[in-house]
Every structure is written in C-alpha cells, then in structure tokens.
Amino acid sequence: xxxxxxxxxxxxxxxxxxxxxxxxxxxxxxxxxxxxxxxxxxxxxxxxxxxxxxxxxxxxxxxxxxxxxxxxxxxxxxxxxxxxxxxxxxxxxxxxxxxxxxxxxxxxxxxxxxxxxxxxxxxxxxxxxxxxxxxxxxxxxxxxxxxxxxxxxxxxxxxxxxxxxxxxxxxxxxxxxxxxxxxxxxxxxxxxxxxxxxxxxxxxxxxxxxxxxxxxxxxxxxxxxxxxxxxxxxxxxxxxxxxxxxxxxxxxxxxxxxxxxxxxxxxxxxxxxxxxxxxxxxxxxxxxxxxxxxxxxxxxxxxxxxxxxxxxxxxxxxxxxxxxxxxxxxxxxxxxxxxxxxxxxxxxxxxxxxxxxxxxxxxxxxxxxxxxxxxxxxxxxxxxxxxxxxxxxxxxxxxxxxxxxxxxxxxxxxxxxxxxxxxxxxxxxxxxxxxxxxxxxxxxxxxxxxxxxxxxxxxxxxxxxxxxxxxxxxxxxxxxxxxxxxxxxxxxxxxxxxxxxxxxxxxxxxxxxxxxxxxxxxxxxxxxxxxxxxxxxxxxxxxxxxxxxxxxxxxxxxxxxxxxxxxxxxxxxxxxxxxxxxxxxxxxxxxxxxxxxxxxxxxxxxxxxxxxxxxxxxxxxxxxxxxxxxxxxxxxxxxxxxxxxxx
Numbered sequence: 001x002x003x004x005x006x007x008x009x010x011x012x013x014x015x016x017x018x019x020x021x022x023x024x025x026x027x028x029x030x031x032x033x034x035x036x037x038x039x040x041x042x043x044x045x046x047x048x049x050x051x052x053x054x055x056x057x058x059x060x061x062x063x064x065x066x067x068x069x070x071x072x073x074x075x076x077x078x079x080x081x082x083x084x085x086x087x088x089x090x091x092x093x094x095x096x097x098x099x100x101x102x103x104x105x106x107x108x109x110x111x112x113x114x115x116x117x118x119x120x121x122x123x124x125x126x127x128x129x130x131x132x133x134x135x136x137x138x139x140x141x142x143x144x145x146x147x148x149x150x151x152x153x154x155x156x157x158x159x160x161x162x163x164x165x166x167x168x169x170x171x172x173x174x175x176x177x178x179x180x181x182x183x184x185x186x187x188x189x190x191x192x193x194x195x196x197x198x199x200x201x202x203x204x205x206x207x208x209x210x211x212x213x214x215x216x217x218x219x220x221x222x223x224x225x226x227x228x229x230x231x232x233x234x235x236x237x238x239x240x241x242x243x244x245x246x247x248x249x250x251x252x253x254x255x256x257x258x259x260x261x262x263x264x265x266x267x268x269x270x271x272x273x274x275x276x277x278x279x280x281x282x283x284x285x286x287x288x289x290x291x292x293x294x295x296x297x298x299x300x301x302x303x304x305x306x307x308x309x310x311x312x313x314x315x316x317x318x319x320x321x322x323x324x325x326x327x328x329x330x331x332x333x334x335x336x337x338x339x340x341x342x343x344x345x346x347x348x349x350x351x352x353x354x355x356x357x358x359x360x361x362x363x364x365x366x367x368x369x370x371x372x373x374x375x376x377x378x379x380x381x382x383x384x385x386x387x388x389x390x391x392x393x394x395x396x397x398x399x400x401x402x403x404x405x406x407x408x409x410x411x412x413x414x415x416x417x418x419x420x421x422x423x424x425x426x427x428x429x430x431x432x433x434x435x436x437x438x439x440x441x442x443x444x445x446x447x448x449x450x451x452x453x454x455x456x457x458x459x460x461x462x463x464x465x466x467x468x469x470x471x472x473x474x475x476x477x478x479x480x481x482x483x484x485x486x487x488x489x490x491x492x493x494x495x496x497x498x499x500x501x502x503x504x505x506x507x508x509x510x511x512x513x514x515x516x517x518x519x520x521x522x523x524x525x526x527x528x529x530x531x532x533x534x535x536x537x538x539x540x541x542x543x544x545x546x547x548x549x550x551x552x553x554x555x556x557x558x559x560x561x562x563x564x565x566x567x568x569x570x571x572x573x574x575x576x577x578x579x580x581x582x583x584x585x586x587x588x589x590x591x592x593x594x595x596x597x598x599x600x601x602x603x604x605x606x607x608x609x610x611x612x613x614x615x616x617x618x619x620x621x622x623x624x625x626x627x628x629x630x631x632x633x634x635x636x637x638x639x640x641x642x643x644x645x646x647x
Contacts, residue, residue: 023609033345096624137163160204218274231273245321276340341468365410467562522556543576574601
C-alpha cells in the first residue's frame with residue numbers, strides 16, 4: 001500500500017467527514033435504487049457541447065522493478081488469459097476495466113485492471129492512495145461499494161474479487177480494515193456454496209451493495225458443467241465480515257420454488273446467480289436480486305420445469321434474506337437471457353397516485369415494470385405461446401411473459417429479408433455465409449436446433465446487458481441502451497455430462513473478419529420509455545461504424561455499459577464499441593455532443609460536483625470486454641465546462 005499526501009491527517013478522518021452531499025456519486029447507481037440520476041444542473045443541453053477534458057488518470061501504474069512481473073500478471077488475469085478450462089464467461093472474458101467510479105466526500109474510489117484499488121482527488125485526478133490487492137483474483141472490474149461507517153468504525157470501501165474474497169479497506173487511507181474478517185479479508189468460498197466444486201469457479205465481477213450495516217453480495221459462477229457452486233446471495237456484517245443471511249438462488253427441498261425443478265435436478269445446480277447488480281429500497285428494507293440462467297444455459301433436458309429462480313427478479317427482506325416475491329422473466333431459460341441489470345426503483349404517477357415500481361431489463365430486450373412491494377405488473381403482461389423444442393429430451397416452456405404495451409427494445413427476430421444491405425459487399429458476404437452453413441432463422445424463444453445452426457436474436461450479449469436502465473424522475477423516462485448482436489448456435493451430441501454441447505458453427509451473427517453485423521441496421525440503440533404509459537417515447541441509433549462509407553456510418557453499434565441522466569435534461573453514455581462518449585437531450589433523444597476517446601468506454605459514467613461546485617462528468621475507457629474492442633487505453637477522463645476567465 002502507498003499513502004499519498006493525506007498522511008496522518010487522513011488517519012483521523014471521521015465518518016461524518018465522508019458524508020455524501022448531493023453532488024457525490026456514492027454507489028454504482030448513484031442511489032441505492034439504481035436510478036443513476038444526478039440533481040446537478042450546471043451542464044445543460046445548451047452548453048454541453050462546450051465540455052472539455054479536465055483531467056485524465058492512467059490506471060496502469062508506472063513500472064516498478066521491485067514489483068517484478070506483478071503488473072503484467074494482473075493484466076493477464078484481467079484479460080482472462082489465465083483462466084481454467086470451462087471457466088464462466090462471466091469471470092474470464094473481461095479484457096478491460098468496466099469500472100464506474102464512486103465519489104464520496106472529496107474522494108474518487110476506483111478498482112483497476114492492475115490489481116489495485118485507488119483513491120483520487122476528483123478535482124484533479126491526482127492519486128491520493130493506492131492499495132495493491134494480492135492475487136490471484138482481481139478486484140471486481142466494475143467497481144467498489146462504500147460503507148459510511150458508524151460511531152465506532154471508520155468508513156470503508158468494500159468489494160469482491162474474482163477468486164471469491166470479500167475485502168474491506170479504510171476509505172481514508174486504503175489500509176486493509178482490521179476487524180473485518182482476517183486482516184480485512186473474508187473468504188466467500190465456503191463449503192455451503194461450493195457444493196464440492198472447485199474453488200476457482202467462484203468469485204465476484206460486480207460490486208456488492210450496502211444496506212445499513214450489511215454488505216449484500218452476488219456471485220459469478222460457472223455456466224458449464226451444470227453442477228457446481230451455488231449462486232446464492234449473501235449478506236455480511238460490515239464491521240466484522242461475519243455471515244448474516246443466505247438466500248438460496250436455487251431453492252432447497254422444502255423451500256418455495258423447489259417444485260419447479262424436475263425431481264433431483266435442483267441439487268448442486270450451478271448458474272442462477274446474481275452476477276450483475278443488486279438494488280435496495282432503503283425505506284422499505286427490500287433488496288432486489290436479478291438472477292441469471294441455470295447451468296447449462298443452452299440445454300435444459302436435465303432440469304425440466306420452470307427452474308426458479310432462474311432468470312428471475314426476486315425481492316427479499318434486506319435485513320433477513322426472507323423471500324417476499326419473484327417475477328420470472330424467462331421460464332426454463334435455454335437462451336442465456338440472464339437478468340443481470342440493476343433492478344431500477346422508481347415512483348410512477350398513475351391515476352393521481354404515486355406507485356412504487358421496479359423496472360427490469362435483460363438480454364431478451366424486454367422491459368417489465370412491476371409494483372416493487374407486491375411484484376405485480378404495473379403495465380400489463382401477457383403470457384404468450386412460444387415454439388416448442390425439437391431437440392430430443394428438451395422440454396421448452398410453452399409460454400413466456402411479454403409486455404403488452406412496451407415493444408421490444410432490441411431486435412427479436414430474423415428472416416432472410418433482413419440481411420444487412422448497408423453495402424453490396426456486406427449483403428453478398430452474409431448471404432454466402434448463411435447459405436454455406438445452412439443456417440435457420442430464429443428469434444426470441446425459438447429453441448436452438450439440433451445439428452443445425454440457428455440464428456438467435458437478441459443473442460448472448462444482445463438486448464440489454466448488465467448496464468441496465470437509468471431514470472429521469474422529472475420527465476418520467478426510462479433510458480435503456482441495447483445491442484442488436486445476434487448469435488449463431490447449434491447443439492450437437494456430446495460425450496460430456498450432458499447429451500449435447502454447442503456445435504462448431506457458433507458465434508456472433510457478423511461477417512467473419514469484420515465488425516459488421518449480418519442483419520439490417522440499427523446494430524445498437526438508445527431508447528426512452530414513458531414510465532407512466534409504458535409506451536416508447538423515442539429511440540435512436542447508438543454508435544457509428546467508422547469502416548463504412550461516409551453517409552452510411554450511423555448504424556448503431558453493439559454496446560456494454562449504461563447511461564446516466566441529470567436534472568438539467570442531459571443523458572450521458574459511452575458503452576458503444578466505437579470509442580465515443582456522447583450526450584443526448586433526455587426529452588427528445590437529440591444528440592448534443594460527441595467526443596472520440598482513446599478506447600471504447602464499456603462502462604457507466606458518473607457526474608459529480610468538485611470542491612468548488614464545478615460539475616464534472618467522468619468515464620472509463622479501456623476497450624476490451626465482450627465486444628472485442630482493442631485494448632488501447634486504461635484511463636478515466638473527467639470532462640467539465642471551461643472555467644470562466646478571471647476579470
């Protein structure tokens with residue numbers, strides 16, 4: 001650990017000194033309900049185009065001969081090059097940082113891809129302290145969480161690692177928090193969750209959430225083989241690190257939901273994990289947990305039934321972990337349609353009354369708005385019949401929930417008439433590739449075919465990913481970025497633990513050797529949904545394709561990350577793989593500002609007030625991620641309006 005200028009003064013900071021004014025960004029979603037909405041107003045639609053870089057922080061530390069190859073090893077881990085065979089994509093394929101910084105009480109807190117957690121001066125980007133986190137697992141590359149402490153305990157920065165440790169640091173100094181676990185570290189890989197599986201298959205890729213004096217954690221686990229570590233959500237005492245409660249993501253015998261599994265198939269089942277973000281209704285003491293698909297997520301013949309709480313939103317008592325209600329977004333998920341985005345808490349004015357709601361999006365591109373106390377839909381949901389599976393042994397659910405009013409926010413079907421035609425060469429190349437591999441058209445809830453490549457939309461990374469939604473409470477608009485990134489998959493016979501595995505023709509629905517998708521544009525979108533009516537307010541392409549001819553570039557691009565909104569009516573978003581950071585007018589979707597970064601910003605930005613009240617907007621740009629963007633930078637850049645000249 002290295003201390004900056006804080007010195008002894010930092011050691012004396014109290015909890016009250018790190019209080020959170022409205023200009024801070026103290027948790028991933030800005031508030032515990034994940035609205036990602038800032039009350040700041042200095043940057044407006046009228047002046048946002050004047051933003052300039054205020055400072056840039058380079059996450060890669062200077063070369064230190066005494067450190068040997070530690071930094072290189074940390075980056076190798078961050079890129080997933082040292083992962084074990086069959087290790088989950090949710091743990092091993094992050095190539096760059098996806099961090100959303102926190103700003104609390106005059107400090108910015110960041111986890112980096114180089115095995116460090118750092119505190120920065122948010123006005124200058126100057127490093128205040130930096131703590132090296134011993135390996136082998138990286139600290140979560142999506143960020144950290146802040147606990148404000150209490151009368152006896154100093155504020156702490158808490159986070160998980162990809163090798164299953166929960167760590168607490170002193171927020172003032174970066175020192176490992178004594179009294180928390182063993183010298184600041186809690187081992188999460190307990191026998192109760194490992195189920196006899198290898199410890200390397202368990203970790204954390206997203207930050208936990210703090211509620212009162214509890215640290216509530218999800219987990220990243222394997223997608224294959226199907227049996228292994230549990231994806232349970234757990235709560236830990238923020239002072240001591242002791243386990244307080246456990247919510248079983250796959251119900252145990254005698255618990256509600258156990259009957260939705262074929263007899264014997266729930267035991268030791270992996271998957272069904274909250275690998276994304278949790279949110280909390282602090283006033284009501286409710287935690288909202290979005291769970292992913294069961295393992296294996298492309299075939300479920302060994303787990304017949306709806307498979308709760310797979311691909312479900314579950315509400316539980318945040319103090320005890322007691323089940324309250326659930327809404328299953330996908331029954332018997334065989335499409336990897338994980339609900340991993342932060343459940344968005346909002347109050348919707350309906351018929352003169354304010355209704356507490358929770359909105360959830362997932363990879364299927366659908367948006368559901370539910371009463372967050374009861375789980376009942378606020379906007380109507382229909383259960384529609386969907387195609388059956390022709391794979392021997394599979395039993396797909398005959399019905400799936402669909403919003404009646406809100407249209408899909410991403411492409412959910414494909415036919416040959418939809419082949420990309422942005423250039424003649426792309427059209428001809430895609431048609432030849434599809435014909436050569438005898439692909440069949442699929443879509444939302446069309447099961448993958450046996451021994452035949454199926455074109456599925458939205459796809460494994462399509463629709464809405466972990467970035468989720470933001471909310472402007474003044475304009476009652478839910479902002480969601482989505483990708484139209486189809487997937488080609490087939491199931492073929494296997495000699496492994498299941499009768500089938502993914503076939504040789506499997507991958508993204510894009511022309512080989514290019515980053516051009518094989519369906520008509522848009523390839524990525526930013527949408528605004530009216531929370532009151534459920535209707536689409538506006539939708540625009542998000543991103544450009546630089547390799548295409550002038551006039552054809554505004555195609556939209558695949559994207560990872562999320563948007564934020566401000567009280568002045570500006571929406572900020574990076575996310576797209578074209579290395580741009582953009583601002584939109586929240587009310588209309590009109591693009592107001594665009595800047596080219598050194599790398600793709602596969603992260604969610606923040607906005608905050610500096611020491612003198614000046615508004616900053618900060619974004620991480622490192623490239624990498626699921627979208628194969630080149631690793632061109634490891635930076636956090638803060639933008640601000642030019643300072644007024646002195647008279």
